Amino acid sequence: MALKNKLGITDPAELAREEEKISKTKALELFSNGTLNILEAGKFSSLKIIHKHLFSDIYDFAGEIRMVNIAKGNFRFAPVMYLEAALAHIDDMPQSTFDEIVEKYVEMNIAHPFREGNGRSTRIWLDLIFKNELGMVVDWSKVDKEDYLLAMERSPIKDTEIKFILKNALTDKVNDRIVYMKGIDASYHYEGYNVYRAEDLQE
Numbered sequence: 001m002a003l004k005n006k007l008g009i010t011d012p013a014e015l016a017r018e019e020e021k022i023s024k025t026k027a028l029e030l031f032s033n034g035t036l037n038i039l040e041a042g043k044f045s046s047l048k049i050i051h052k053h054l055f056s057d058i059y060d061f062a063g064e065i066r067m068v069n070i071a072k073g074n075f076r077f078a079p080v081m082y083l084e085a086a087l088a089h090i091d092d093m094p095q096s097t098f099d100e101i102v103e104k105y106v107e108m109n110i111a112h113p114f115r116e117g118n119g120r121s122t123r124i125w126l127d128l129i130f131k132n133e134l135g136m137v138v139d140w141s142k143v144d145k146e147d148y149l150l151a152m153e154r155s156p157i158k159d160t161e162i163k164f165i166l167k168n169a170l171t172d173k174v175n176d177r178i179v180y181m182k183g184i185d186a187s188y189h190y191e192g193y194n195v196y197r198a199e200d201l202q203e
Contacts, residue, residue: 002014002015003015003059003115003116004059004060005019005058005059006057006058006059006060007058018058019055019058019116019117020184020185022055022057022058023054023055023058023117023120023184024181024184026053026054026055026056026057027053027054027120027124027180027181027184028177028181029053030050030053030054030124031177031180031181032177035049035053036050036124036128039128041095041128041129041131041132041133042091042093042095042101042104042125042128042129042132043091044087044090044091044108044113046125046128047108047113047121047122047125048063048064049063050121050124050125051063051114051117051118051121054117054120054121055116055117055121059115059116059117061114061115061116062117063114064114065083065084065087065113065114066080066083066112066113066114066115067080067115068080068115070112070115072153075153075156077110077111077112078110078111078112083111083113086107086110086111087111087113089107090104090107090108090111093107095129095133096133097133098134098163098167098170099163101126101129101130101133101134102159102162102163102166103159104129105122105125105126105129106152106155106156106159106162108122108125109122109152109155109156110156120183120184123138123140123183123184124183124184126138127180127183130170131174134170135172135174136170136171136172136174137170137171137173137174137179137180138166138169138170138171138183139169139170139171139173139179139182140169140179140182140183140185141179141182142168142169142171143165143166143169144165145185147161147165148162148165151164151165
């Protein structure tokens with residue numbers, strides 16, 4: 001079943017297509033209207049603004065912290081009861097070096113603060129940190145999508161792979177619209193969440 005949405009779409013494949021089309025248009029707006037230039041890099045408050053802008057035409061929950069527990073396969077993202085504390089911790093994480101920035105990105109992925117659209121909004125958030133701290137961004141056209149997804153799946157245990165992939169894709173073309181838009185591709189994102197209840201964690 002498709003997530004409840006403002007478009008009235010019930011077919012998941014159709015929703016995915018419309019979601020990607022609309023979110024890419026909204027992402028381009030963020031890039032063009034200067035909003036990204038005034039956001040505080042590395043803060044969850046900035047990620048909320050990015051998410052709300054990308055998905056407000058599609059979902060009522062755009063920019064809102066999720067109220068359900070979600071999992072991908074056997075991996076459970078941060079439980080709702082600990083989510084706000086996790087986000088506060090991520091806000092305080094250092095971000096002055098490449099390694100620190102990627103470690104912060106991995107933690108935000110584990111938090112997965114939104115019901116949907118985490119990947120696209122968080123990649124913009126990541127590039128904002130890279131741009132502000134290192135004068136670089138990721139050229140996502142140089143990132144193999146399958147390698148990236150596998151590395152992200154393994155990153156909560158070991159982040160060596162994702163660091164290697166991202167470091168080799170860094171570019172100083174921080175104001176290149178094409179480089180920026182490559183990160184909005186939905187196929188870089190985990191799809192197909194499972195929703196579970198807190199009681200499901202009890203033995």
